[in-house]
Amino acid sequence: MKTEANAVLQAESESKCTTPYQKRTLFASTVGYALDGMDMMILGVCFSLISVSFNLTKTDLGTLTSVTLLGAVLGGILFGVLADKYGRVRVFSWTILIFSLFTGLCAISPNYECFLIFRFLSGLGLGGEFGIGMTLVSESWPKNKRSRATSIVALGFQVGIILAALTVNFIGEIHGWRWAFAMGVLPALFVAWTRKGLKEPEIWQNLKDQNKNKIAVGKLFKNPRTIATTIGLTIACAVQNFGFYGLMVWMPNMIATELKLPFKNTMFWTISTTIGMSLGILIFGWLCDKFGRRPSYIFFLFISAVSIWFYFHQTDMFILIIFGSVIGFFVNGMMGGYGALLAEHYPTDARSSAENIIFNVGRGIAGVSQVLIAYLATVYSISYALALLSAAYLLSAAAFVFLIPETKGKELE
Secondary structure, three states, X not given: OHHHHHHHHHHHHHHHOOOHHHHHHHHHHHHHHHHHHHHXXXXXXXXXXXXXXXXXXXXXXXXXXXXXXXHHHHHHHHHHHHHHHHOHHHHHHHHHHHHHHHHHHHOOOOOHHHHHHHHHHHHHHHHHHXXXXXXXXXXXXXXXXXXXXXXXXXXXXXXXXXXXXXXXXXXXXXXXXXXXHHHHHOHHHHHHHHHOOOOOOHHHHHHHHOOOOOOOHHHHHOOHHHHHHHHHHHHHHHHHHHHHHHHHHHHHHHHHXXXXXXXXXXXXXXXXXXXXXXXXXXXXXXXXXXXXXXXXXXXXXXXXXXXXXXXXXXXXXXXXXXXXXXXXXXXXXXXXXXXXXXXXXXXXXXHHHHHHHHHHHHHHHHHHHHHHHHXXXXXXXXXXXXXXXXXXXXXXXXXXXXXXXXXXXXXXX
């Protein structure tokens, strides 16, 4: 009895300490996701500049986003499975090399068609990177800190957004959008550091030692309860991406075109909204560890549904900038919980596959929806199209109520 008590006390003591390895996985995954965010948002912030260069319609711009996200879906499936089979760290570095290379090639695209192809190929790397980084952190951190740790990874994307805004406004606007994309080759340098001395998580290494690291995608659908969970999580991820890309990709375009405001205002709006998103992510991760996954998501989803409807009926730039932080806090604060949420529903031999497949299928659905937003923006207005996002958040809330079980405090299998 005394031995068991000592073991419990020792486990609690260890959970309060952060090891150098945990810090290293957290840093690597966070920087990787920051590069992901920078790559994706350079496209959104450069929309108006690219449109002029290639003489594009709103539908053409929507297709650019959709094709990138389609590549992310395929890359997520492919690299997620490979990471379960060959290791998180190794495949993580492959994904960064791929999206770095093809983002750089976007800078020398001679026409829209080539640009479209390069965006698709860069999307392959983007799709693989998210789930692997989240899996790496989820498997390395204790259960009582898991959601907060993955929320810091999600925060990396917001840093990438700010880097994208600064890159476009201080490089792209002066030297042209091509130079902004040329900056995308820099993440390749990060790969060398990522691989050096970073070991695989112990839970995955044990599987490999027992020769049990098989391809196990079928475990996402092994019984009715798991199928319902997978469907619910896919709906949640689709809504998360639909809302995020709808907001961050189209809002700068709305400011520049419908409101006829100076291009520099998009930077102020982006920074304000990203600050709100960053605070939301950190607080949401704490809420998930404190009160549970389901209640935290349901609360944020309802607030998002109500607030976004009113927000996109505003036209005053001061209001849009100030309340952009509030919208960002709720709409993207939920990203702070997805890494842990997805990891806790599936075993180690299918965890990376689950993280990447579910999140990136959601990205793909959101990508198709960007064409819908483009169509509605053409027929009506961008503000009208974005206001319809409210209904999507109610759908996601229903998924958490009826399909997704609570996993707070769950040990990874």
